[in-house]
Structure formats: structure tokens, C-alpha cells
Amino acid sequence: MTKDTKSKVYQEVLEEIRNYIVDHQLQDGDRLPSERELAEQLNAGRSSVREALRAIELLGLIETRHGEGTFLRSYQPYYSVEILSTFILQETRSQQEVLQLKLLLESQVLSNLSGQISIDFYKKLLSIIVELPKEKLHTFLFTELFKATGNRLLIKIWHLLEGFSNPISFELQNHSFYEQLLFWVKENKAESAIEALEKVYTLE
Amino acid sequence: MTKDTKSKVYQEVLEEIRNYIVDHQLQDGDRLPSERELAEQLNAGRSSVREALRAIELLGLIETRHGEGTFLRSYQPYYSVEILSTFILQETRSQQEVLQLKLLLESQVLSNLSGQISIDFYKKLLSIIVELPKEKLHTFLFTELFKATGNRLLIKIWHLLEGFSNPISFELQNHSFYEQLLFWVKENKAESAIEALEKVYTLE
DNA sequence: ATTAGGTTAATGGTCAGACCAATTTATCTG
DNA sequence: CAGATAAATTGGTCTGACCATTAACCTAAT
Numbered sequence: 001m002t003k004d005t006k007s008k009v010y011q012e013v014l015e016e017i018r019n020y021i022v023d024h025q026l027q028d029g030d031r032l033p034s035e036r037e038l039a040e041q042l043n044a045g046r047s048s049v050r051e052a053l054r055a056i057e058l059l060g061l062i063e064t065r066h067g068e069g070t071f072l073r074s075y076q077p078y079y080s081v082e083i084l085s086t087f088i089l090q091e092t093r094s095q096q097e098v099l100q101l102k103l104l105l106e107s108q109v110l111s112n113l114s115g116q117i118s119i120d121f122y123k124k125l126l127s128i129i130v131e132l133p134k135e136k137l138h139t140f141l142f143t144e145l146f147k148a149t150g151n152r153l154l155i156k157i158w159h160l161l162e163g164f165s166n167p168i169s170f171e172l173q174n175h176s177f178y179e180q181l182l183f184w185v186k187e188n189k190a191e192s193a194i195e196a197l198e199k200v201y202t203l204e
Numbered sequence: 205m206t207k208d209t210k211s212k213v214y215q216e217v218l219e220e221i222r223n224y225i226v227d228h229q230l231q232d233g234d235r236l237p238s239e240r241e242l243a244e245q246l247n248a249g250r251s252s253v254r255e256a257l258r259a260i261e262l263l264g265l266i267e268t269r270h271g272e273g274t275f276l277r278s279y280q281p282y283y284s285v286e287i288l289s290t291f292i293l294q295e296t297r298s299q300q301e302v303l304q305l306k307l308l309l310e311s312q313v314l315s316n317l318s319g320q321i322s323i324d325f326y327k328k329l330l331s332i333i334v335e336l337p338k339e340k341l342h343t344f345l346f347t348e349l350f351k352a353t354g355n356r357l358l359i360k361i362w363h364l365l366e367g368f369s370n371p372i373s374f375e376l377q378n379h380s381f382y383e384q385l386l387f388w389v390k391e392n393k394a395e396s397a398i399e400a401l402e403k404v405y406t407l408e
Numbered sequence: 409a410t411t412a413g414g415t416t417a418a419t420g421g422t423c424a425g426a427c428c429a430a431t432t433t434a435t436c437t438g
Numbered sequence: 439c440a441g442a443t444a445a446a447t448t449g450g451t452c453t454g455a456c457c458a459t460t461a462a463c464c465t466a467a468t
Contacts (some may be wrong), residue, residue: 009451010258018290034419045452047251050421051258054214058259059284061291066420067460075292080263083218084279094279097357104358108308153301154308156292157361160285213422238448249423254450270449271431 009044013052016042021072032062032070058083060163075156081163095165102161103201105154107194109145110181115188117148122186129178137178145185170200213248217256220246225276236266236274262287282360289364299369306365307405309358311398313349314385319392321352326390333382341382349389374404 017032024030032038035053039046053070056062060076125144132140139162146155177196184193221236228234236242239257243250257274260266264280293302329348336344343366350359381400388397 014262014287021291036419039452047254047453048451050251051255054255055259055262056287058218059262059288061288064420065460066458067418069419069460075288080284083222083260084263084265094357097355100355101358101361104309104312108312112308151301151304153292154305157289157305160288160292240448243423251424252422257449268449269431270429271447273431273448 009048010051010055013038013042013044013049014056017052017056026072028072028074030072031068032072034069075159076163084164098161098165099170099201102158102165103198105158105161106142106197109142109149109154110185110193110197111190112149113145113185114190114193115186117186119186121148122182125182126179129175129182132175134172134174137173137175141178141182173200213252214255214259217242217246217248217253218260221256221260230276232276232278234276235272236276238273282357285357285360286364289361293364293368302365302369303374303405306362306369307402309362309365310346310401313346313353313358314389314397314401315394316353317349317389318394318397319390321390323390325352326386329386330383333379333386336379338376338378341377341379345382345386377404 017038020026020032026032033041035046035049038044039049042049053062053064057064058080060080061073063071063073065071125141129137129141142158143155146158177200181193181196184190184196221242224230224236230236237245239250239253242248243253246253257266257268261268262284264283265277266274267277268274329345333341333345346362347359350362381404385397385400388394388400
């Protein structure tokens with residue numbers, strides 16, 4: 001018996017596209033082969049190729065431009081956030097897990113950067129924070145901090161979690177909260193920052 | 205000029221399906237109309253309907269069963285996360301970053317469980333460790349520890365990192381190393397454990 | 409030589425129809 | 439009534455056709 005090796009064509013296409021990207025070392029903005037080319041190369045129908053592409057598109061990994069082609073792009077939660085938000089609301093458990101992991105990553109970055117950020121960087125962030133609207137504070141600050149760690153993979157995964165958790169995120173904190181957070185990190189007091197952050201995540 | 209009002213059909217179908225679910229108060233396990241019904245009701249081609257359904261399926265919101273139909277299911281981000289992760293991992297390609305993130309997650313779980321594991325659990329793990337071959341020690345121990353945290357998403361992502369870091373993994377440690385690690389966690393000395401773990405990851 | 413305008417080719421967007429495969433439902437038969 | 443059989447339903451896939459948009463090319467007027 002050949003086990004459950006029968007996956008749908010569009011899933012195989014998904015795999016192949018991934019391989020193609022790897023083999024050709026495609027970067028953000030690079031163009032994928034046309035739907036017709038892919039269909040022929042992968043020995044599949046164009047409709048199956050399209051199913052795969054639409055799925056990837058909804059995830060926000062590619063961008064399609066009519067008449068031009070299909071292009072790779074840096075991950076951006078696209079429609080997915082909107083669609084997912086409708087469904088997630090009931091599923092508190094998985095949502096809880098997303099938040100938990102998000103908190104974990106954020107705590108770690110605070111810890112990693114504790115006492116490691118320069119005065120200039122600190123002042124720069126502070127000056128931007130002041131002018132930002134309340135709802136953008138969290139994303140901005142942590143995006144910058146994650147960038148500072150230099151780990152792109154970390155950033156991507158965190159962004160991914162951001163996208164999934166956005167609609168139901170925790171209660172918004174004001175400017176002083178994030179200024180305090182940043183201050184603690186600068187002063188090598190990440191424990192205090194993490195503690196405060198955990199409090200925000202767990203109250204609901 | 206009504207500018208950006210031209211969205212793709214499959215996106216409108218997405219919307220309509222969402223509305224349908226809300227209007228009919230569908231629960232997990234409930235069945236959606238067939239592809240042909242949807243196509244007719246929404247005045248769209250079946251292929252467009254399928255593009256929408258495939259996209260939702262990849263997101264983990266529905267499940268399709270050949271010959272039966274399409275069913276709502278509890279939201280599980282893990283499937284799409286897997287796809288996304290593979291894309292992201294392949295894209296960055298920096299094994300260093302993978303290891304870094306993997307260490308991060310492992311450190312965090314050690315810290316989380318520090319002083320939290322029961323004697324029984326400790327003894328049980330210890331007894332298994334003794335009998336395991338050297339190359340399975342790391343995966344086993346951390347799999348159990350991650351399980352203990354109860355976050356399935358966390359486990360999933362960590363497993364992915366495991367898979368990708370396999371070829372370039374660090375030098376294998378012997379049994380006593382992992383026994384020591386576990387001991388530290390039990391004794392609420394996660395700092396020591398993390399320190400030892402970091403040393404293993406960074407030497408090369 | 410430059411440029412404006414139009415033609416052509418490539419590409420994504422969409423639909424219709426056909427056929428297969430898996431499953432359920434209805435029907436027939438003993 | 440139970441089991442076997444046939445029909446209908448549904449997802450899975452491919453092909454071909456046509457439209458809309460874009461880019462590339464070519465031509466002709468300046």
C-alpha cells in the first residue's frame with residue numbers, strides 16, 4: 001500500500017513554486033514564470049496553478065499584476081487578516097497561543113537588546129514615538145527592536161504573528177508605556193520591561 | 205472615476221462566503237454549499253469559486269472532502285504557518301538565523317518551565333534519556349518540554365526550525381549534558397541551563 | 409535622431425464544459 | 439428487511455476560449 005501520498009495538485013504546485021524560488025534564489029520583487037509556463041513545466045493545468053497562486057497571494061507572499069506577471073514580495077498580511085479575523089474570534093484557544101508566542105518573541109528581543117542600544121538609537125526612537133498615533137506604537141517599536149537584532153527570520157515570524165493577532169490584540173497602551181519600555185531596555189533592566197509587557201498581555 | 209473598486213472575482217467570492225457563514229451562523233463542522241451551487245448563487249465561474257476555496261483552505265479555515273463537500277473547521281493556523289515558514293526559511297537561507305531563533309525558543313521554554321516541573325515528570329524524562337541514543341537526545345528532551353508548555357503553535361514552529369537546522373546542527377552533546385540541563389530546570393536554575401545551551405550553539 | 413501614436417505579443421482574469429474519482433443517496437432485488 | 443446495485447452529488451483536474459491590461463516594438467510625423 002502506498003500510503004497517503006495523494007496530495008492535491010495545487011499543493012504540489014505550491015511545493016514546486018517554493019523549490020523554484022529557492023533554486024533561482026529569487027528575491028522580493030523578482031518575477032515568477034507566467035501561469036502558462038508554470039502549468040507546462042509542472043505538467044499541470046493552468047487552473048491548478050492558479051489555485052496555488054491565489055492561495056499564496058492571499059497569504060501575502062506574492063503580488064499579481066494584470067498584464068505583467070506574478071512577483072515575489074516581502075510578507076504582508078493582506079486579505080488574510082481581514083478574512084481570518086472573522087473566524088478567529090470564537091477560537092480563543094489558538095488565538096491565545098498566537099499571543100503567547102508573540103509575547104515570547106517580544107520578551108526575548110527585549111532581553112537580547114537589554115543594555116545594548118546606543119544613545120543615538122534610543123533618542124531617535126523616542127522622538128518618533130512621540131509623534132505616532134497610539135495604535136501604531138506597539139508595531140513600530142518592536143519592529144525597530146527586532147530589526148536591531150539583525151535576525152530577519154525573527155522579524156518575519158513576528159510579523160506573521162502580528163498579522164494573525166492584530167484584530168484582537170490586547171488593550172492599547174499609551175505613549176508613556178512604550179517610552180518606559182524603551183528606557184528599561186536601554187538601562188539594562190529588561191526584566192522590568194518584560195514584566196510590564198506580560199501584564200499587558202495577560203489582562204483581559 | 206471609481207478607482208479601486210475592481211477587485212478580483214475570487215476576492216468577492218471570499219467576501220460572500222464569509223457573509224454566508226455569518227448569516228447562517230455556521231459552526232465548526234458545518235457544511236458549505238457545493239462549489240457548483242456557490243458558483244451559480246454568486247453568479248461566478250466555478251474556477252473562481254475554487255480559487256477562493258483553495259485560499260481559505262490553505263489558511264486552515266475549511267476542510268474539503270472529496271465526494272462529500274466543503275466543511276468549516278476550527279481555525280488552525282499551523283498549516284498556513286508551515287507554508288509561510290518554509291517560504292520564509294528558504295528565502296532568508298541564513299542558517300545562522302535559524303539556529304539563533306531556535307536557541308531563542310529553547311531558552312525561553314527552559315526559562316518558562318524553570319522550577320515548574322514535577323518530580324514525577326523529571327524522573328520520567330530522566331529514565332527515558334538514559335536509554336536514548338545520543339543523536340535523539342536533544343529533540344526528545346525539548347519536544348517534551350515544549351509539550352509541557354501546552355502551546356501547540358510553539359511546538360510546530362520549533363519543529364520546523366529543527367527540520368531546517370538538521371544538516372548544520374551543532375555538535376552532539378552526551379547524556380550527562382541533557383541530564384544536567386533538566387536538573388537545572390527542575391531546580392529553578394534556568395539561567396545556568398540557558399548559559400550552557402548558548403555555549404553549545406555558539407561554538408563552531 | 410527623437411518622439412508620438414498605434415500595433416502586436418505576452419500575461420493575468422474569467423468562464424464554460426468535459427471528464428474522472430470519491431461519496432452519498434436512491435433504487436432494486438432476494 | 440437487508441444487501442447489492444445504480445444513480446446522483448460533489449470535489450479534483452484539465453482544456454480551450456475569450457477579455458483586459460501591460461509592455462515591447464514598430465512606424466511615421468516632427
